[in-house]
Amino acid sequence: MKTDDLIVALTTGAEPVDPRMPSRRMLFAAVAGVALALPLMIGLLGVNPLLAQAAGAPMFWIKLAFVAATVVAAFAVALKLARPGASVRRSGVALAIPFISLWLLAAIVLVVSAPGDRQGLLFGSTWSACPINIAVLSAPALLLSLGAMRAAAPTRPALAGAAAGLLAGGLGATVYTLHCPELAAPFLAVWYVLGMLIPAAVGAGVGGRLLRW
Amino acid sequence: MSPDLDVRQQRLRDLLVAAQRGDARSYREFLHELTPLLRGYFRRRLRSAPDDIEDLVQETLLAVHNNRHTYDPGQPFSGWAYAIARYKLVDLLRARAAREALHDPLDDDAEQLLTDAEPAAAEARRDLGLLLQQLPDKQRLPIQYVKIEGLSVAETSRRTGLSESAVKVGIHRGLKALAALIRKQR
Numbered sequence: 001m002k003t004d005d006l007i008v009a010l011t012t013g014a015e016p017v018d019p020r021m022p023s024r025r026m027l028f029a030a031v032a033g034v035a036l037a038l039p040l041m042i043g044l045l046g047v048n049p050l051l052a053q054a055a056g057a058p059m060f061w062i063k064l065a066f067v068a069a070t071v072v073a074a075f076a077v078a079l080k081l082a083r084p085g086a087s088v089r090r091s092g093v094a095l096a097i098p099f100i101s102l103w104l105l106a107a108i109v110l111v112v113s114a115p116g117d118r119q120g121l122l123f124g125s126t127w128s129a130c131p132i133n134i135a136v137l138s139a140p141a142l143l144l145s146l147g148a149m150r151a152a153a154p155t156r157p158a159l160a161g162a163a164a165g166l167l168a169g170g171l172g173a174t175v176y177t178l179h180c181p182e183l184a185a186p187f188l189a190v191w192y193v194l195g196m197l198i199p200a201a202v203g204a205g206v207g208g209r210l211l212r213w
Numbered sequence: 214m215s216p217d218l219d220v221r222q223q224r225l226r227d228l229l230v231a232a233q234r235g236d237a238r239s240y241r242e243f244l245h246e247l248t249p250l251l252r253g254y255f256r257r258r259l260r261s262a263p264d265d266i267e268d269l270v271q272e273t274l275l276a277v278h279n280n281r282h283t284y285d286p287g288q289p290f291s292g293w294a295y296a297i298a299r300y301k302l303v304d305l306l307r308a309r310a311a312r313e314a315l316h317d318p319l320d321d322d323a324e325q326l327l328t329d330a331e332p333a334a335a336e337a338r339r340d341l342g343l344l345l346q347q348l349p350d351k352q353r354l355p356i357q358y359v360k361i362e363g364l365s366v367a368e369t370s371r372r373t374g375l376s377e378s379a380v381k382v383g384i385h386r387g388l389k390a391l392a393a394l395i396r397k398q399r
Contacts, residue, residue, distance in 0.1 A: 001341040006271050007244040009360040010278045010388075015381060016235030017282035083283045084300065085292030085323065153280035155300040212304075213276065213392065 022082045025148035030075065030171055033141025037175040041137055045179040059183040062105070066188065067177060069098035070196065071170035078145065078167050081160040082152035095166075099193065106189035124182040127191050133179070134195025138165075138172025142199045146210060154211050161207015162200045169196030218291075218327045225327075226290035233281060244274060247294065249330035254298055256331050264338035271337050273301045275392050295323040308399040344394050345387075352387030355380040 001009075018024075041047075054060050073095035080086040110118055124130075145164035154160030173192050182188070225246060232240030251270045259266060276297055284293050345353060351373075358369040359380065370377045 001271070002336065003248060003267060003271055003274070004245075006274060006341060007241060007248065009356075010274065011232075011237050011241040011244060012361075012363050013359045013366065013384075014232070014235065014237050014240050014278075015385075017233050019233055019282055019285055021282045083285055083288065083293070084280070084296035085294075086285065086288055087292075153276075153283045153297070155296045212396070213280070213389075 022148070022152040023079055025151050026075065026079055026082065026145065026167075029141060029144035029148040030071070030167065033138075033144050033168060033171050034175060036140035037137045037172060040140070041175050041179055044136070045133060045176075048179050048181055050181065051178065054181065054183065057183055059185070060177075062185070063183060063188055063192075064174075064177055066098050066102050067170055067174045067192070070095070071167065071174060073098065074163060074167040074170050078149065078160070078163040081154050081156060081163050082149055084153050084155050102185060102189050102193075106185040109185045118186075121184040121186045122190065124184060124187045124191075126180065126182060127187065130176075130180065130182070130187075130191040131195035131198060134169065134172045134176050134192065135198035136172075137175050138168040138170075138196070138199040141168035141171040142203060144168075146203060146206065149207070149211055153213055154207075157211035158204045158208040160211055162204035164207065165200035165203020166196060168203070169199040172196070172199065221327050222290050225294070226286070229281065229284055229290065230286050233284070233286075244277070247277065248274065250294075250326055251298055253328075253331035254295075254326050255302060258302060262338075264336055267337040268339045269301060269305060271339075271341060272392070272395050273298055275341075275388065275395070276301055279389055279392055289323070291323045291327050295326040298326060304396070305399065339395070339398070341391065344391060344398075347394060348387050348390055351375060351379065352383045352390060355383035356387045359384055 048054060073091060076091035077088055077095050080088040080091050109121060113121060142165055145168050146161065149160050149164045173196055176195070182191075225243060228239045228243035228246070232243050248270060251273050252266060255261075255266050255269050255273075259269070277294070280297065284290070345356060348356070354373045355369055355375065358364040358372060359366060364372075366377050366380050369375075369380050373380065375383065
């Protein structure tokens with residue numbers, strides 16, 4: 001086939017396309033991911049019975065702000081990586097902010113606390129279940145966000161998969177806050193971050209193959 | 214960026230945005246103007262026979278088509294087109310790692326895509342028409358009728374017994390499958 005013939009074929013009867021489609025698909029993936037994670041959380045783990053009480057503590061809202069900021073920033077990064085040639089520099093820096101803030105807060109809390117309290121602040125009572133629970137709750141969003149990424153054109157497939165995974169991890173962690181009783185910043189800085197990195201690592205591994213085009 | 218390149222970039226961007234809205238004439242003009250730029254870009258980076266270059270040009274045109282919804286009208290056009298061309302080039306080089314020698318390192322800038330065009334159309338080595346025959350009927354026939362013979366979606370629907378939306382989906386998926394077939398062949 002000559003190139004001119006290919007051009008004629010491609011443009012003949014070409015349908016209109018919506019440039020907002022990549023962001024819409026990613027938004028749908030996020031919303032549906034949460035909608036599927038909620039019954040999963042309620043069925044497998046149950047809502048924290050002391051949730052109303054916990055919501056009175058400022059740290060509960062700081063925790064929520066951390067996971068929400070991660071979701072928003074990871075969403076922006078994922079969307080940039082979905083489009084060829086879009087720069088991720090600014091949204092990448094924005095993504096670092098919630099993590100650095102949380103780690104700083106955790107460091108301060110550890111420094112000012114009594115030595116005997118530090119272990120409790122770091123490990124809480126649920127450290128061994130936390131990362132895996134977050135990873136499980138992020139699974140629906142991971143599948144959907146990788147699907148949204150596949151419908152776009154990431155030129156860095158592994159990185160794009162990681163971003164989709166981190167978005168899913170943030171969403172999973174957000175849903176997990178409704179179950180999880182832990183409020184200490186050092187706990188969040190280690191175990192929540194680890195939990196969100198699991199889907200990010202899966203996304204990077206899968207993305208390198210799945211997201212080629 | 215020099216004023217000349219600015220004008221060219223703006224023109225290509227406007228044509229692509231019109232193409233996204235479904236204007237087939239702008240779309241054709243867009244691909245016709247993009248093609249020599251792609252050819253020149255690949256030529257400068259590959260020591261390869263002209264028909265190999267043309268393969269890559271056609272593969273990139275197909276990729277541009279399949280992903281034309283990923284261009285955000287607010288982003289610089291050259292960056293978008295360059296990223297697609299570069300992605301296809303790197304993909305090819307990775308597949309052929311040992312056989313090809315590079316003229317230039319790849320870390321140059323996006324504007325280079327807009328600099329020197331190569332108008333001479335060569336025949337491609339790989340025949341997309343033949344590759345098309347490998348697709349299943351529900352994809353191949355809609356592409357054959359609508360894209361190559363220029364029939365309407367309604368007429369194609371009548372001839373194939375597929376619904377109109379199945380015809381559209383068949384074209385969409387078929388062209389994506391075609392791109393996947395090209396990659397598998399390497």
